[in-house]
Amino acid sequence: MPPHSQDATGAELSILQVLWDDGPTSVRTLTDVLYPGGSKVHYATVKKLLERLESKGYVQRDRSESSHLFQAAIAREDLIGERLRLMAEKLCDGSLAPLLMHLVKSQRLTKSERQSLRSLIDDIDGRPK
Amino acid sequence: MPPHSQDATGAELSILQVLWDDGPTSVRTLTDVLYPGGSKVHYATVKKLLERLESKGYVQRDRSESSHLFQAAIAREDLIGERLRLMAEKLCDGSLAPLLMHLVKSQRLTKSERQSLRSLIDDIDGRPK
DNA sequence: GACAGGTAAGACAACCTGTCTTACTTTGGT
DNA sequence: ACCAAAGTAAGACAGGTTGTCTTACCTGTC
Numbered sequence: 001m002p003p004h005s006q007d008a009t010g011a012e013l014s015i016l017q018v019l020w021d022d023g024p025t026s027v028r029t030l031t032d033v034l035y036p037g038g039s040k041v042h043y044a045t046v047k048k049l050l051e052r053l054e055s056k057g058y059v060q061r062d063r064s065e066s067s068h069l070f071q072a073a074i075a076r077e078d079l080i081g082e083r084l085r086l087m088a089e090k091l092c093d094g095s096l097a098p099l100l101m102h103l104v105k106s107q108r109l110t111k112s113e114r115q116s117l118r119s120l121i122d123d124i125d126g127r128p129k
Numbered sequence: 130m131p132p133h134s135q136d137a138t139g140a141e142l143s144i145l146q147v148l149w150d151d152g153p154t155s156v157r158t159l160t161d162v163l164y165p166g167g168s169k170v171h172y173a174t175v176k177k178l179l180e181r182l183e184s185k186g187y188v189q190r191d192r193s194e195s196s197h198l199f200q201a202a203i204a205r206e207d208l209i210g211e212r213l214r215l216m217a218e219k220l221c222d223g224s225l226a227p228l229l230m231h232l233v234k235s236q237r238l239t240k241s242e243r244q245s246l247r248s249l250i251d252d253i254d255g256r257p258k
Numbered sequence: 259g260a261c262a263g264g265t266a267a268g269a270c271a272a273c274c275t276g277t278c279t280t281a282c283t284t285t286g287g288t
Numbered sequence: 289a290c291c292a293a294a295g296t297a298a299g300a301c302a303g304g305t306t307g308t309c310t311t312a313c314c315t316g317t318c
Contacts, residue, residue: 009276087216097242117230
């Protein structure tokens with residue numbers, strides 16, 4: 001779990017989304033997905049964003065082929081965790097509990113969501129660390 | 130609940146923290162809290178940040194006295210909600226459920242936290258919309 | 259009137275972000 | 289072997305953001 005001193009920006013995030021969905025992908029493919037009918041200008045943009053993502057530690061590059069393949073170096077779930085933690089630091093003195101409480105209270109949970117949430121807690125209860 | 134097209138930045142947030150804790154406050158007091166022993170330069174900085182917070186809708190100003198009083202226009206709780214929603218849009222296609230699940234799973238909840246969480250869900254269950 | 263303290267408005271450098279350019283290298287077809 | 293297509297590498301760039309700082313003006317009180 002790298003430090004990730006720098007956050008992924010908006011455009012970088014849209015690249016991560018594709019990598020999460022499609023797995024290892026070439027610059028060409030990414031460009032076609034994100035900028036349909038895109039020219040070589042967009043190709044360069046995607047490439048630059050991938051470079052930055054790599055230097056920030058969000059993406060890994062496979063250089064074994066002449067045309068490199070890129071894949072996410074962090075799972076969506078883990079990025080969510082990072083951002084929640086960051087948000088807790090900035091807004092709640094580092095504690096995640098207020099975020100949790102807010103979500104449970106504010107969100108209109110469906111019956112099945114409540115059910116799976118309850119069983120999730122039961123799981124934790126049943127497996128005492 | 131204003132739109133808040135622009136997010137509150139780091140320095141702005143530290144001002145909001147004081148406003149949340151202390152209620153309506155003058156520029157002078159805020160400066161003393163945030164920049165102890167601060168000169169008139171820091172005073173101006175705080176003032177500028179308050180201006181921006183006001184124009185973004187995060188702060189309300191009481192101009193009735195010659196020295197204005199500022200107070201938060203949004204509760205800490207509501208800002209948390211806004212940011213969670215924003216994060217859900219960027220990372221989870223708008224759904225808050227993944228954030229909730231992540232928090233429940235990842236956080237080491239104490240027994241009493243689990244208990245209060247369970248009863249919170251029971252509350253919602255018992256009061257069917 | 260001078261002055262202490264406030265308001266108003268904007269300049270400024272440093273940085274971030276997305277885009278785009280330019281130059282070099284590799285690959286594959288003929 | 290040559291050449292065009294496609295890749296890589298590196299960096300310039302404009303526009304915006306952010307925190308800081310400056311400068312000018314207003315308003316009370318002694």
